[in-house]
Amino acid sequence: MSYVLTTLTKKREVDSVIRDTIDKVLVLRFGRASDAECMQLDDILAKSAREVSKFATVALVDIDSEDVQVYVKYFDITLTPSSVFFFNAHHMKMDCGTADHTKWIGAFRRKQDFIDVVEANYRGAMKGKLIVNCPLPPERIPRYQLLYKDM
Amino acid sequence: MAENWRGECSNPNAKTLVPGKQDDSSKKNKKKKETGSQFEFCTVCNLNHDQGQRHKYFPSHKKSLSACLSRFESKLADVRFFLRNPAALRPEHASRNRFWCIFCDVDVEELGSSFACYYNSSNAINHLSSVDHLKSLKHFMWKYGGGMDRLDSFRILDADVTKWRKKCATLKKEAALSEDRCHGPLSGLSNDIHREPNIGIVDHFEDNYTVYPLKSSILNGVTPLQYNTNEQQILYPEIAGGPNAGSLPTKLVSSNASLHSADDSNGVEGNVHSGAAPPWLDSSEHSLVDYNIKSFSVNVASHSNKLEKSRKLNPKRVGAAWAEKRKIEMELEKRGEIAKKECDSGWLPNFGRVWQSGSRKESRREFEMEKQTLLKKETESEISKEIQPYISKRIRKDAAE
DSSP states (O other): EEEEEEEEEEEEHHHHHHHHOSSSSEEEEOOOTTSHHHHHHHHHHHHHHHTTTTTTTHHHHHHHOOOHHHHHTTTTTOSSEEEEEEEEEEEEEEEESSOSSSSSSSSSSSHHHHHHHHHHHHHHHTOOOEEEOSOOHHHHSSSEEEEETTT | OOOOOOOSSTTTTTOHHHHHHHHHHHHHHHHHHOOOOOOEETTTTTTTOOGGGGGGGSHHHHHHHEHHHHHHHHHHHHHHHHHSSSOOOHHHHHHGGGGGEETEEEOOTTTTOOTOOOOOOOHHHHHHHHHHHHHHHHHHHHHOOOOGGGGGSOOOOHHHHHHHHHHHHHHHHHHHHHHHHOSSSSOOOOOOOTTTHHHHHHHHTTTTTTOOOOOOHHHHHOOOOOOOOOOOOOOOOOOOTTTSSSOOOOOOOSSSSHHHHHHHHHHOOOTTTTOOOOOTTTTTTHHHHHHOOOOOOOHHHHHHHHHHHHSOTTTTTTHHHHHHHHHHHHHHHHTSSOOOOOTTTOOOOOOEEEOOOHHHHHHHHHHHHHHHHHHHHHHHHHHOOOOOOOOOOHHHHHHHH
């Protein structure tokens, strides 16, 4: 399914995507295309990319690529797949009731969930908010355990 | 990769939904109980609310209030015009001259005005200068938080009223003088049909074509007087022009200001009986059409402006300034004025890290520092990893010698 969406392997490419997406939410998925959960997420992303195309862009970033490690460290990506949301080169945080507000970890259950999340991000961004609340109920949010820093 | 949620972490930044929820709802309940006042009706917002005195400070109320007051002010603008330029009142137009005074909750009409007050908006002027109106105005402003410094824009001051009355009096005198001079039975200022001399006009109506000046002419300011050789015509004095001996032909025109120009050209020529075309069809047609077109285009422009405004992106949105800059850059790049510059490899987007407390710049700084320490470690390890070939002692000795 990553044939439909652009896969980025270089920092330069990621930079250009972030800088060129103006007034639209940018969803950057960090993960490995061969991983099962990642494949699930990619499937959902590919199917809904067109539907949200008016207010969002979706791009995939390969975590294994060397060039991108800087971003992997900067965004603190430890569990895959992780999706980071940007709006006008500013990072959008989302409070899903999990420990990590900076990204979405895991896959989405349904297309509609993804669309709702992106819409929530867009609405918040248009109002000038850097952190938005997640519109999904807790049962549809994938749970994980976050290790403490420096452990 | 996703694991089960085990418990809260000690990160102060993380939010937990469950315990927080109850607190919020209880706070809300408390707030509701505190207001506890009865429902009142706000005439400005046209709704019932139980917010009591607080309601008048809410932004929605403030918006509706300002809209309301500006509407009233525009209605008063007409009245103020007549205050400065008193003009004779026509009974058929009197019905158009009423307005609803929002402060007194009363309809102020011109119909049924007394004999002495037959000037345009005289009723309105009297009402707006009255003490009762001032009282209700003050009460309204207090109740709806209108701002007590703006009171004078919603009423007419006594000084202005006296000036207006003087002007009316002079007009009246002049009209009376001209009336004496006129052949015709009527050159009085009013169309008051109750007045005895006016009855003469009614009789003459069959014979003569009497034309009356209209309010619209006032709106346009000064109108040149036109003389008609037709003796039968009996006319009323124009406001700005003042009464003249002789008759003034003026046509029955609609209150469209642009049509007034038509009067000037056609006035001398004829009237219905002489077979002339009505002014609104003749040369005025162009001005009328132009006026319509102009007003239409103005409306369209304003409408499209409104649409454009609503389509404009919120300037408060996230990264708005950056987006504008970037758009301009891209425009220029497209046109080829600026060479597409590759962003430097050190560029990082605005990101707030997970364990960060403080602004996002902090997180970037942290990251930069981490990067540097990492680099140092790497270079150090590289240096230490340098493998050197083994040189035997004998050779070393020889080299030293």
